Amino acid sequence: MKEIFVLAEHRQGELRDITFEMLTKGRQISQKTNADLTVILLGHNVKEFAKRLADHAKKVLIIDDVRLENFNAETYQQVLSHLISERKPSLILIGHSAFGVDLAPSLATELSMPLATDCIDLNFEGEKLVVVRQVYGGKVNVEAVLRKSEGYIVTLRPATFEVEEDKGAGGEIVEIASPLSKDVTYKRFIEYVQPPAGEVDITAADIIVAIGRGIKDADNMPIVEKLAEALKGVLACSRPIVDKDWLPTDRQVGTSGKTVKPKLYVAVGISGAFQHISGMKNSDLIIAVNKDSKAPIFRVADYGIVEDLLKVVPVLTEKIKEEKSS
Amino acid sequence: MEIIVCVKHVPETAEAEITIDQNRKRIKTEDLVFDINEWDDYALEEAVLIKEKHGGTITAITVGTEEADKTLRKCLARGADKAIRLTDKAFEGSDAFATAKILHKTIQNLPFNLILTGAQAGDDGYAQVGVILAELLGIPHATMIKKIDITDESAKVNRELEGGLEQVMEIKLPAVLTIQTGINEPRYVSIMGIRKAKQKELKVLNLADLGLKAEEVGESGSWITIEKMLIPPVEKEAEILSGGLDEISKKIVETLKTRGLI
Numbered sequence: 001m002k003e004i005f006v007l008a009e010h011r012q013g014e015l016r017d018i019t020f021e022m023l024t025k026g027r028q029i030s031q032k033t034n035a036d037l038t039v040i041l042l043g044h045n046v047k048e049f050a051k052r053l054a055d056h057a058k059k060v061l062i063i064d065d066v067r068l069e070n071f072n073a074e075t076y077q078q079v080l081s082h083l084i085s086e087r088k089p090s091l092i093l094i095g096h097s098a099f100g101v102d103l104a105p106s107l108a109t110e111l112s113m114p115l116a117t118d119c120i121d122l123n124f125e126g127e128k129l130v131v132v133r134q135v136y137g138g139k140v141n142v143e144a145v146l147r148k149s150e151g152y153i154v155t156l157r158p159a160t161f162e163v164e165e166d167k168g169a170g171g172e173i174v175e176i177a178s179p180l181s182k183d184v185t186y187k188r189f190i191e192y193v194q195p196p197a198g199e200v201d202i203t204a205a206d207i208i209v210a211i212g213r214g215i216k217d218a219d220n221m222p223i224v225e226k227l228a229e230a231l232k233g234v235l236a237c238s239r240p241i242v243d244k245d246w247l248p249t250d251r252q253v254g255t256s257g258k259t260v261k262p263k264l265y266v267a268v269g270i271s272g273a274f275q276h277i278s279g280m281k282n283s284d285l286i287i288a289v290n291k292d293s294k295a296p297i298f299r300v301a302d303y304g305i306v307e308d309l310l311k312v313v314p315v316l317t318e319k320i321k322e323e324k325s326s
Numbered sequence: 327m328e329i330i331v332c333v334k335h336v337p338e339t340a341e342a343e344i345t346i347d348q349n350r351k352r353i354k355t356e357d358l359v360f361d362i363n364e365w366d367d368y369a370l371e372e373a374v375l376i377k378e379k380h381g382g383t384i385t386a387i388t389v390g391t392e393e394a395d396k397t398l399r400k401c402l403a404r405g406a407d408k409a410i411r412l413t414d415k416a417f418e419g420s421d422a423f424a425t426a427k428i429l430h431k432t433i434q435n436l437p438f439n440l441i442l443t444g445a446q447a448g449d450d451g452y453a454q455v456g457v458i459l460a461e462l463l464g465i466p467h468a469t470m471i472k473k474i475d476i477t478d479e480s481a482k483v484n485r486e487l488e489g490g491l492e493q494v495m496e497i498k499l500p501a502v503l504t505i506q507t508g509i510n511e512p513r514y515v516s517i518m519g520i521r522k523a524k525q526k527e528l529k530v531l532n533l534a535d536l537g538l539k540a541e542e543v544g545e546s547g548s549w550i551t552i553e554k555m556l557i558p559p560v561e562k563e564a565e566i567l568s569g570g571l572d573e574i575s576k577k578i579v580e581t582l583k584t585r586g587l588i
Contacts, residue, residue, distance in 0.1 A: 011487070071493070074466065096453075098487040101445070102469045105422070105457035114549035115423070117452050131550075134558065135450050136339045140346065140353060141558045144550045158488075186466035188496040190482070195490030207587065213340055231588065240340075243508035255488055264587050271340055285585060287578060288564065292343050294557065303581065304564035305574055312571050319575040323588060 002035035005092040007080070008042075008053060009099055011071065012192065015049050018095035021161040023056040025122070026093050030058075033124050035090060039171070042079055044069035054171035065178035070189040073102040075180060081110050082179040089151055091129075096155040108153045114146040115153045120160050129154075137273045138296040158255070159278040198250025200234055207233030207264045210253055210280070213240040214269020214290060214309055221246060223313050224268050230320040233264070238276045254279035269309045272297030289313065327382035327476070329373045330436065332429055332443035332455065333366040333401060335394035339448065350554040362397040365444025369505040371512040372474060373442050374405035380476060383407040385436065389417055389428050395528065402523035403515045409526065414533040416540040421548035422454035428543055429455070430462040431536040438500055440481070445470050445504040453504075460502035467502040468495055472509050 006026045009016040023039065030037040038059045041050055050060045061083070067075050080103075084092065094100040096118040108115035114129075116122070120141075121132035129146045131154060146152055202208060209228035215221060228235045235251060242252045253260055255275040265283035270276060272288070272295055280286070281300045288301035289309050298304045305312055337358035345354045362370070373384045386401035388394045389412045398409040412428050420428065433441065441460075446453035453469070460467035472492060473484035480499055484492040486506050497503075533540060545551055567574045582588045 011491075072495075073468075098470055098485060098493075101453045102457070102467075102485070105454040106461040106467065108549075109423070109426075109458045109461040115454065116550050117422075117454055130553070133451075135555075136344055136353065137448065137451075138558065139339060139344045141556050143553045143556070145553055147549050147551075186498045186501075187468065190494040190496055192487075193484065193492040193494060195492075231582075239507065245511065249490060252490070256486055257490055259489075263585075264582070285581075285587070286564075292341065293566070294343055296558070298564040298566070299558070299560055299562065301564035303578065304566040305578075306566055307571070307574070312574065315571040316575040316578060319572075319579045320582070320588060323579050323583065 002033060003087060003089040004030050004035045004037050005040050005084070005089040006037065006057070007040050007092065007094045008049065009095050009097060010043060010046065010049060015052065016095070016097070017163070018097055018156070018158045019053070020056065020163045021158065022093045022095060022156055023053075024164045025156060025161045027056070027164070027167070029091065029122070029124065033090070038089070040080070040083065042068045042076060050173045054173055055168055057169055057171045059171050060173045062173065062175045063178050064175065065180055067180055067184055068178070071099045072184060072187055072189050073106065074187040075184055076103050077107050077110065079179055080107055083176075084111055084151070091151065092153045094153065094155045096157050100155045104153055104155050113151050113153050114149050115155075116144065116146055117155045118157050119154050120157050122154055134274065137271060139294065157274065195249055198248055200250065202234055202236045202251060202253070203258050203260050205234040205260070206262050207231050208236045208253075208260060208262045208283075209233050209266045209268065210236040210238065210270060211241055211247070211268050212238040212270030212276075214271070215241070218244070218246050220310060223310060227266070227268070227313050227317045227320075230317045230324070231264070231266070233266070236260070238270045238273075267297050267301065268313060270297050271295045272300065327376060327380045327440060328436075328438045329376060329382060329384045330433060330438045330441045331366070331370050331373045331384060331386050331401065331406065332441065332459070333370065333386055333388050333397055334363040334444070334447050335360055335388060335390050335397040336363045336447055336449045346555045346557065350556070351552050353555065360393060360396065362400055363444050363447045363449075365446055365448070365505060365507055367444075367512045368507050368509050369442040369444050370401055370404060370406070371510045372505055374513075375510060376440070376474065376476060377405065382439075385410065387429060387432060388412065389420065389425050398528055399523055400515060402526045402528070403519035404513060405519070407526060409528040411528065411530045412532075412536070413530055414543075416533045416544050419545035419548065420543055421550045422450075422452040423458055423549045424543045424547040426455045426458035426462060427547060428536065428538065429459050431538055432531065433459070434463065440476075440499060441502040443502070443504055445506050456502045456504035463502070465500050465502065466497050467504070468497050469504040470506045471503045472506050474503065
């Protein structure tokens with residue numbers, strides 16, 4: 001029987017959502033290709049996770065070792081390469097997360113297994129593995145084929161696969177002795193550092209006006225600030241604005257920042273890379289301003305304005321002020 | 327400290343409209359502006375900052391065509407000491423794996439304590455090259471780096487995780503670190519820098535120079551082959567408001583009023 005591995009991802013005592021997203025996709029593929037779905041759970045004192053995961057797979061393989069308590073690509077790679085060489089799964093799913101990007105490429109290289117990263121879909125067509133990826137910041141989709149192999153490694157984009165409810169799979173939980181023989185030598189986990197708490201909690205706001213790269217210059221920021229003021233909303237932004245230090249980190253919306261769900265989200269000059277979209281797509285009403293009519297932000301927005309933000313935002317601000325004073 | 331920075335010359339697409347070429351395997355690049363990959367730009371700056379603090383030399387390396395000299399010249403003008411361009415017809419169509427193999431062959435003969443590169447590229451976004459390169463060289467790596475402190479034989483680094491959380495790791499040198507945007511403030515190129523760059527060495531190497539076989543690189547040496555490109559399907563279409571600025575603004579105000587948002 002063929003086997004598909006899903007690598008469970010957990011951090012600070014919590015299973016990450018990506019784990020269940022991968023299990024949903026993994027289950028679909030296992031049914032189509034007549035393979036068993038196995039979760040690989042590496043950690044320390046993680047029996048509770050195993051019980052939850054058993055609902056979603058045929059088998060949960062646990063390796064409990066204090067050296068696996070916190071993610072470390074060095075120890076994870078040693079354990080996984082051992083497991084993969086022994087069980088020869090046809091497919092290994094790993095999250096395209098901060099953990100996955102640190103692990104998958106070196107693991108694939110060590111095992112000489114073809115790897116496709118950041119996939120938004122994948123399917124076996126016979127022996128051939130076809131994946132779908134996004135390139136150019138989400139503006140183009142690519143269908144690609146992996147070099148023929150006995151086994152493949154694929155990392156899946158987070159927040160892309162909708163999780164199906166518990167299937168009550170009643171999977172078997174199997175504990176395996178840790179194959180780690182030596183101490184960690186190259187890489188040592190020291191600690192987690194929490195982001196500093198900011199003055200404004202954007203996740204609590206009803207109205208958010210967010211600025212992106214399209215603002216071009218820090219001198220243009222007041223144009224959007226005035227819109228936020230007129231709407232009595234708070235100012236937020238996408239990654240490039242924080243990278244340039246134009247706004248503090250706690251204003252960043254997206255994968256590496258905050259996830260927000262306001263009543264109104266106005267995206268100004270934000271093209272809509274998936275990292276940003278996954279942090280705001282569940283807002284009640286989304287209005288986007290961008291001069292590129294094909295910008296991915298328009299795929300999640302309710303209303304779109306294809307215009308130069310420097311021209312349209314001041315007019316919109318005035319109209320809102322007029323309305324409020326009337 | 328000998329530092330190597332791997333950079334890529336890519337089209338700027340964040341603010342540009344993209345059209346797919348007729349063969350559906352690539353995008354049309356004629357109207358696009360090319361520059362150093364944004365993540366690599368931060369990697370370059372980090373290399374310069376480390377050199378300013380600890381001394382040493384910086385070698386910038388790229389796999390690309392002659393066009394990529396623009397990016398290498400930029401690296402030299404910003405503080406790199408040497409540059410190497412890896413160019414061969416056989417390199418075309420290389421994915422991250424094949425690209426890492428080309429870099430590996432080049433770097434294995436160079437002295438180095440630290441290799442920096444961007445966490446990903448703005449075009450194909452594989453986020454793989456640095457990590458594969460480390461594995462091929464048999465040295466450790468850490469990705470998505472937001473902070474580096476060099477201490478003798480090792481480096482203390484902060485990796486960026488989801489939700490703004492960071493993971494502090496200690497890593498032995500030599501190592502490959504892949505850099506996340508925002509780690510520093512890339513400086514502008516100075517006139518003096520451009521002048522100095524002209525005197526700096528820019529070496530070009532090809533397949534034979536590196537001792538690689540054609541089948542090890544390009545499409546044949548890759549893990550992944552592009553079948554076709556397409557504009558992503560639209561799940562939910564935004565209603566695009568048309569008309570003059572006044573008209574558009576009025577429509578928005580009406581919508582907000584109806585929903586009780588103003």
